[in-house]
Amino acid sequence: MRSQDAYSALDDAQLMARLAQGERSALTTLVGRHQRRVLETAYRLTGDRTLAEDIGQETFVRVWRSAQRYEPTARFSTWLYRIVLNLCIDASRKHTSPAPTPPDLPDAHSVHASDLMERDERDAVVRRAVAALPERQRVALVMHRFVGLSCREIAEATNWSGSAVESLLVRAYASLRQTLTDIAP
Amino acid sequence: MNCPSSILWIRLAGGELPANDERTAREHLRSCTACAREYAGLALCWEAAGRWDVDLGQVDLTERVVDAVRHEAAGRTAVLRIGTVAARAAAVILVAFGLGAGAGRLVPPRFGASEPMPAAAAPREVADSLGLSHLGGESATGLPHGLAGASEPEGDTPS
Numbered sequence: 168m169r170s171q172d173a174y175s176a177l178d179d180a181q182l183m184a185r186l187a188q189g190e191r192s193a194l195t196t197l198v199g200r201h202q203r204r205v206l207e208t209a210y211r212l213t214g215d216r217t218l219a220e221d222i223g224q225e226t227f228v229r230v231w232r233s234a235q236r237y238e239p240t241a242r243f244s245t246w247l248y249r250i251v252l253n254l255c256i257d258a259s260r261k262h263t264s265p266a267p268t269p270p271d272l273p274d275a276h277s278v279h280a281s282d283l284m285e286r287d288e289r290d291a292v293v294r295r296a297v298a299a300l301p302e303r304q305r306v307a308l309v310m311h312r313f314v315g316l317s318c319r320e321i322a323e324a325t326n327w328s329g330s331a332v333e334s335l336l337v338r339a340y341a342s343l344r345q346t347l348t349d350i351a352p
Numbered sequence: 353m354n355c356p357s358s359i360l361w362i363r364l365a366g367g368e369l370p371a372n373d374e375r376t377a378r379e380h381l382r383s384c385t386a387c388a389r390e391y392a393g394l395a396l397c398w399e400a401a402g403r404w405d406v407d408l409g410q411v412d413l414t415e416r417v418v419d420a421v422r423h424e425a426a427g428r429t430a431v432l433r434i435g436t437v438a439a440r441a442a443a444v445i446l447v448a449f450g451l452g453a454g455a456g457r458l459v460p461p462r463f464g465a466s467e468p469m470p471a472a473a474a475p476r477e478v479a480d481s482l483g484l485s486h487l488g489g490e491s492a493t494g495l496p497h498g499l500a501g502a503s504e505p506e507g508d509t510p511s
Contacts, residue, residue, distance in 0.1 A: 191418070191421065194417065194418075194421065195414050195417075195418060198413055198414045198417050199414060202411075202412070202413045202414070203408075206408050206411060206413070207406045207408065210406050210408060211404075211406060216408060219408070220411060220413065220416075223411075223413050224413050224416045224417055224420060227413065227417040228417060228420050228421060228424065231417075231421050232424075289400075289403060289404075290403075290404050290405055293400065293401055293403070293404035294404060297401075297404070308401075311362070311366055312366075312398065312401050312402070313401075313404075315366075317363075317366065317368045318359070318362075318363060318368065333359040333362075336359065336362050337357075337358045337359055337362065340358075340362055340394060340397055340398075341358075343397050343401060344393050344394065344396070344397040347396075347397050347400040347401065
């Protein structure tokens with residue numbers, strides 16, 4: 168049996184190949200490697216910590232289920248975040264609560280750039296601003312800004328067209344910029 | 353001046369552009385005030401969003417994932433076992449049925465003591481049953497004339 172160190176030296180595609188052969192230690196390595204980002208992404212998209220943990224768990228269970236069908240034609244992370252996105256979208260549809268109302272943010276003209284906001288307040292402002300975006304804009308922006316996927320990878324993960332992704336990103340960043348400009352240093 | 357679309361600045365901020373394209377884009381920013389202003393606003397937005405720190409504590413999904421996978425694998429094995437037993441039982445039933453049906457076809461029909469073998473019908477009776485009794489008397493073959501072959505034994509002439 169390979170030691171955990173041996174697994175950590177393998178890249179994601181190699182780990183998936185091992186997992187397809189029934190080596191479950193490869194899965195624990197993948198979890199350790201990707202869970203932080205997966206959890207953060209799920210939280211940024213759902214705003215719910217418990218739900219984010221459930222989505223994170225289910226994501227890696229699906230990775231295990233799909234191991235034998237996985238083909239490394241694209242980056243592993245693109246495929247992984249497709250699973251995360253589908254779970255987040257499913258979760259948001261199950262929640263019957265109304266879309267978040269626009270955040271109650273300080274007037275841009277009344278907040279001086281030199282005033283430093285507390286970290287929690289700043290986080291809350293960004294969180295509310297992102298949450299206020301329409302769902303597809305929010306998904307595109309989170310995938311681009313926080314997960315680090317390219318426009319093409321976002322299109323692959325979401326099954327949206329490349330031009331749709333670009334349009335969503337332009338609008339999302341424009342909305343966010345209007346909201347956040349004054350709190351930037 | 354032909355200015356690029358906004359998506360180029362987004363891709364520049366995201367580090368997606370190949371080296372040559374990045375160089376070209378930055379040269380344009382040096383020469384175009386409008387684009388430089390747009391990119392500066394995007395860069396500030398990018399920087400501000402990046403400071404959204406998500407604190408999820410020391411969550412570790414490893415054990416939960418391993419338990420879930422183990423549980424699901426055990427469930428699959430149980431279903432497979434039940435399915436295998438059911439499939440084997442069904443196969444046995446089918447084979448038995450097939451053998452029974454096949455055996456029924458191979459055994460010749462039996463007639464009991466009270467059911468004697470039917471006697472062979474007399475030629476006249478056969479002709480009557482076929483509606484051929486108008487063909488006349490029997491030839492030497494025992495068949496009614498007309499049914500006997502053209503080559504009749506000597507002494508018999510067809511009617």
